[in-house]
Amino acid sequence: xxxxxxIVLSVRDFGVEIPTRQGILRPVDGLSLDIARGxxxxxVGESGAGxxxxxxxxxxxLDPPAHVAGGEIWLNGKRIDNLNRERMRKIRGxxxxxxxxxxxxxxxxxxxIGDQLVETIMEHLPVDKKQxxxxxxxxxxxxxxxxxxxxxGSYPHEFSGGMRQRVVIALALCxxxxxxxxxxxxxxxxxxxxxxxxxxxxxxCKERGTAxxxxxxxxxxxxxxxxxxxxMYAGRMVELGPVRDVLTSPTHPYTQGLMASTPLAAKxxxxxxxxxxxxxRLDNLPQGCAFHPRCSIAKDKCKINPAPGMDLNEGRAACWxxxxxxx
Amino acid sequence: xxxxxxxxxxxxxxxxxxxxxNRVIEGKSKAILHAVNDVSFNIKKNSVYxxxxxxxxxKSTIGKIVVGLLPPTSGSVEIDGVDLFHERDKSKLNSTRSxxxxxxxxxxxxxxxxxxxxxxxxxxxxxxxxxxxxxAEKLLEQVGLSxxxxNKYPHEFSGGQRQRICIARALAAEPxxxxxxxxxxxxxxxxxxxxxxxxxxxxxxxxxxYLFISHDLTIVQHMADVVGVLYLGRLIEEAPRDIxxxxxxxxxxxxxxxAAPKLDGFGREVAPPKGEIPDPINPPSGCAYHPxxxxxxxxxxxxxxxxxxxxxxxxxxxxx
Amino acid sequence: MxxxxxxxxxxxxxxxxxxxxxxxxxxxxxxxxxxxxxILGAVFAPLFAPYNPFDPATLNLMNGFSQPMVPNQFxxxxxxxxxxDQGRDVFSTILYGLRISLxxxxxxxxxxxxxxxxxxxxxxxxxxxxxxxxxRIADVQLTFPGILVAMLVFGIAKGFTPIEQRDEMAIWVxxxxxxxxxxxxFARVVRGAxxxxxxxxxxxxxxxxxxxxxxxxxxxxxxxxLGPVLVIATISLALAIIAEATLSFLGVGAPPTxxxxxxxxxxxxxxxxxxxxxxxxxxxxxxxxxxxxxxxLGDWLRDVLNPKLx
Numbered sequence: 001x002x003x004x005x006x007i008v009l010s011v012r013d014f015g016v017e018i019p020t021r022q023g024i025l026r027p028v029d030g031l032s033l034d035i036a037r038g039x040x041x042x043x044v045g046e047s048g049a050g051x052x053x054x055x056x057x058x059x060x061x062l063d064p065p066a067h068v069a070g071g072e073i074w075l076n077g078k079r080i081d082n083l084n085r086e087r088m089r090k091i092r093g094x095x096x097x098x099x100x101x102x103x104x105x106x107x108x109x110x111x112x113i114g115d116q117l118v119e120t121i122m123e124h125l126p127v128d129k130k131q132x133x134x135x136x137x138x139x140x141x142x143x144x145x146x147x148x149x150x151x152x153g154s155y156p157h158e159f160s161g162g163m164r165q166r167v168v169i170a171l172a173l174c175x176x177x178x179x180x181x182x183x184x185x186x187x188x189x190x191x192x193x194x195x196x197x198x199x200x201x202x203x204x205c206k207e208r209g210t211a212x213x214x215x216x217x218x219x220x221x222x223x224x225x226x227x228x229x230x231x232m233y234a235g236r237m238v239e240l241g242p243v244r245d246v247l248t249s250p251t252h253p254y255t256q257g258l259m260a261s262t263p264l265a266a267k268x269x270x271x272x273x274x275x276x277x278x279x280x281r282l283d284n285l286p287q288g289c290a291f292h293p294r295c296s297i298a299k300d301k302c303k304i305n306p307a308p309g310m311d312l313n314e315g316r317a318a319c320w321x322x323x324x325x326x327x
Numbered sequence: 328x329x330x331x332x333x334x335x336x337x338x339x340x341x342x343x344x345x346x347x348x349n350r351v352i353e354g355k356s357k358a359i360l361h362a363v364n365d366v367s368f369n370i371k372k373n374s375v376y377x378x379x380x381x382x383x384x385x386k387s388t389i390g391k392i393v394v395g396l397l398p399p400t401s402g403s404v405e406i407d408g409v410d411l412f413h414e415r416d417k418s419k420l421n422s423t424r425s426x427x428x429x430x431x432x433x434x435x436x437x438x439x440x441x442x443x444x445x446x447x448x449x450x451x452x453x454x455x456x457x458x459x460x461x462x463a464e465k466l467l468e469q470v471g472l473s474x475x476x477x478n479k480y481p482h483e484f485s486g487g488q489r490q491r492i493c494i495a496r497a498l499a500a501e502p503x504x505x506x507x508x509x510x511x512x513x514x515x516x517x518x519x520x521x522x523x524x525x526x527x528x529x530x531x532x533x534x535x536x537y538l539f540i541s542h543d544l545t546i547v548q549h550m551a552d553v554v555g556v557l558y559l560g561r562l563i564e565e566a567p568r569d570i571x572x573x574x575x576x577x578x579x580x581x582x583x584x585x586a587a588p589k590l591d592g593f594g595r596e597v598a599p600p601k602g603e604i605p606d607p608i609n610p611p612s613g614c615a616y617h618p619x620x621x622x623x624x625x626x627x628x629x630x631x632x633x634x635x636x637x638x639x640x641x642x643x644x645x646x647x
Numbered sequence: 648m649x650x651x652x653x654x655x656x657x658x659x660x661x662x663x664x665x666x667x668x669x670x671x672x673x674x675x676x677x678x679x680x681x682x683x684x685x686i687l688g689a690v691f692a693p694l695f696a697p698y699n700p701f702d703p704a705t706l707n708l709m710n711g712f713s714q715p716m717v718p719n720q721f722x723x724x725x726x727x728x729x730x731x732d733q734g735r736d737v738f739s740t741i742l743y744g745l746r747i748s749l750x751x752x753x754x755x756x757x758x759x760x761x762x763x764x765x766x767x768x769x770x771x772x773x774x775x776x777x778x779x780x781x782x783r784i785a786d787v788q789l790t791f792p793g794i795l796v797a798m799l800v801f802g803i804a805k806g807f808t809p810i811e812q813r814d815e816m817a818i819w820v821x822x823x824x825x826x827x828x829x830x831x832x833f834a835r836v837v838r839g840a841x842x843x844x845x846x847x848x849x850x851x852x853x854x855x856x857x858x859x860x861x862x863x864x865x866x867x868x869x870x871x872x873l874g875p876v877l878v879i880a881t882i883s884l885a886l887a888i889i890a891e892a893t894l895s896f897l898g899v900g901a902p903p904t905x906x907x908x909x910x911x912x913x914x915x916x917x918x919x920x921x922x923x924x925x926x927x928x929x930x931x932x933x934x935x936x937x938x939x940x941x942x943x944l945g946d947w948l949r950d951v952l953n954p955k956l957x
Contacts, residue, residue, distance in 0.1 A: 262520075437851075
């Protein structure tokens with residue numbers, strides 16, 4: 001992990017807590033990861049795994065009462081998890097761009113897209129209005145909006161879903177951030193449009209050296225897009241590694257089960273491998289390793305002790321038996 | 328094998344024009360959306376027929392017509408020899424209809440939150456006045472839940488368990504045909520496998536026929552015997568599963584298969600597909616796919632290709 | 648482990664979100680208890696009231712205009728809240744007046760609810776011209792103030808009832824008049840909720856299984872639209888009580904033989920400037936307390952049952 005070049009985002013032992021009247025829930029716990037310049041880290045997991053919460057926490061957009069509970073987040077060598085709202089707002093947009101699942105949530109329906117781009121550019125870059133306009137057209141052009149100069153006065157509803165997501169990407173990238181958090185950016189889109197958006201994200205990442213945190217539940221998207229992948233389960237990261245290694249020879253029993261249960265893995269009409277049960281709810285996490293009730297190799301030790309933490313430099317999986325032994 | 332379902336020249340239009348007064352003031356004409364256009368296909372007994380397509384392809388509309396929730400504008404649907412929309416004999420129609428069930432996409436909206444699970448499951452029988460004693464318990468165990476769950480409410484179950492309850496409800500009617508409209512798209516991968524396996528098992532056990540509607544090619548490849556591909560309300564290719572996935576003939580099918588993310592496609596660079604799905608209210612002339620098609624010619628702009636048999640594939644393309 | 652336990656159910660209900668919010672909202676607790684005291688006082692008025700104000704045998708004109716807590720100079724009788732011009736105990740008349748007010752309120756809301764929910768369900772589920780017709784009637788009615796509608800109904804009904812039955816019928820006419828002026832709220836909300844519910848997949852499933860529209864409306868949709876109905880019912884109750892008081896105050900409501908709080912206020916205001924303030928003040932304060940507590944309870948219910956409105 002250390003030989004990957006310049007680290008843009010570094011998260012260490014990070015946690016999020018939500019106080020409720022049943023007790024404190026921990027949707028994210030003990031999370032550590034790095035993303036290097038020009039790399040795409042896929043964060044994958046099922047619903048409730050805490051992947052979106054992780055993305056929101058990094059950009060400082062947790063909905064109260066959820067709050068950061070320990071750990072550190074470093075962006076380009078600066079610690080950002082303890083900044084106040086105003087400082088964090090400046091960083092969002094300037095240094096971190098965001099792309100969400102529903103493009104309409106990121107766009108103001110009452111403003112032409114050009115105005116929104118110009119506003120963002122002028123807030124974060126030292127340019128005058130004319131230069132900002134030129135930059136906005138260039139940004140739209142770059143994300144593949146045909147006739148960008150003419151469409152700059154259009155409102156969000158005049159674009160199709162795929163085109164809107166391109167506008168959002170242009171908006172996320174117009175201030176030239178070093179990190180982009182993309183939360184399920186293609187989930188609401190059709191297959192053919194999804195392929196376009198993925199290819200766009202990859203190109204941006206390569207050409208500009210932007211680091212991308214790609215949050216998705218789709219293993220196929222991860223396989224084609226990410227350099228590294230972090231697998232999350234019940235708020236904890238259970239496996240982290242180069243995408244090819246994790247997907248072709250997973251170490252953690254959950255990742256193994258997940259890979260085996262995708263229909264692509266089962267060729268022909270054979271039965272799919274299935275993991276019994278469902279992800280536990282946060283207010284009802286099992287003791288020990290959260291995966292043990294569904295795990296096929298769980299032993300007594302898994303029921304008592306939480307899974308071992310991950311050493312970013314060595315172990316890939318948070319499992320007592322990650323080294324291949326079965327005792 | 329006999330055909331369980333015969334869909335002939337099915338069309339369905341929706342009037343999507345603005346209200347009358349607005350039309351007069353703005354001087355606009357009526358807008359008609361052809362959601363389903365001249366679609367014909369047959370489903371063999373005890374087989375799985377999958378309809379794939381992107382948004383606006385009309386796949387869900389076809390599903391709703393086949394189960395009888397929507398009447399077609401023209402065309403016919405024949406189930407087990409009974410024409411659903413032209414049969415005069417009420418009792419024959421009723422017994423045919425009771426043999427058609429549906430599994431919906433959203434397991435949170437498809438169960439009445441105020442009803443107990445036991446009541447939900449036996450509804451198809453109860454609504455037609457049948458005997459429901461012990462039925463819910465039996466069905467719950469058949470779909471892998473506990474007979475003790477009859478007195479619980481839907482909110483006490485996870486998404487996957489709710490989908491099992493939906494399946495149990497469908498089974499209560501002792502159906503021949505089950506229309507599954509994106510049955511697993513709201514579920515997580517590991518839970519999706521459980522539901523798909525259950526559906527396969529039940530198909531064997533009860534000799535069921537499925538009409539499987541999905542946008543997810545990987546699931547279709549796993550479940551289907553025959554696959555029909557829809558584009559803008561028209562069937563453009565139909566073939567047995569292995570033939571369709573092995574050698575797709577229509578350029579649209581080829582593009583779909585190419586664009587779908589592959590689990591082993593590490594760092595794969597796909598040439599991104601051209602263009603987007605056109606506005607279904609004003610579809611392109613000729614072959615609706617021609618503006619995005621890499622091999623389209625002037626003929627494709629002017630003339631719409633009919634479905635023709637090529638080997639074991641039915642395809643609507645001049646160059647297939 | 649499936650045994651049904653009563654204490655268990657109670658403790659579950661106590662821990663539910665609903666009760667949790669109740670316990671944490673002082674306004675709700677206070678309003679609830681104030682409303683309960685007033686309602687219980689009205690229901691058990693014969694037990695609590697020191698006098699029966701409508702039994703002429705117990706009335707003594709000499710007690711007229713007795714001041715609160717001061718023994719009467721002629722008879723030596725003492726009244727907590729004083730006595731009116733006829734020598735009736737104000738406290739007792741308030742308790743009995745509350746009975747009439749609350750009865751009219753509850754009955755009117757029940758009538759408005761049945762009418763509004765039914766029409767709303769039909770308008771939302773059937774739609775088409777039937778739905779449009781129902782909602783246009785509702786719109787037209789909304790343009791008239793509720794009191795005006797009630798007075799109109801009251802006037803028309805009065806014309807049809809024989810004179811000797813008028814006093815008896817007055818209460819029922821009030822119920823119908825107020826009910827008719829308040830059904831629109833229920834109809835609008837239920838129609839909106841029905842239109843959301845009817846497109847949900849569980850309704851399609853029921854349709855598919857051969858259920859008739861009536862059965863779908865009653866068994867499937869109705870239970871799912873009752874939440875907001877409960878909120879409106881509570882707020883309408885406060886409005887109905889005030890509407891009743893207003894009508895009675897104007898002299899078109901409860902007759903003096905069966906005085907409601909509004910009738911009492913009307914009687915009392917005649918003595919306002921002659922110094923007998925208690926005849927007006929105490930019924931007025933009671934009415935204010937009742938309407939306010941019910942209204943605050945309704946506001947809290949709305950917040951709990953519909954977090955989006957907060």
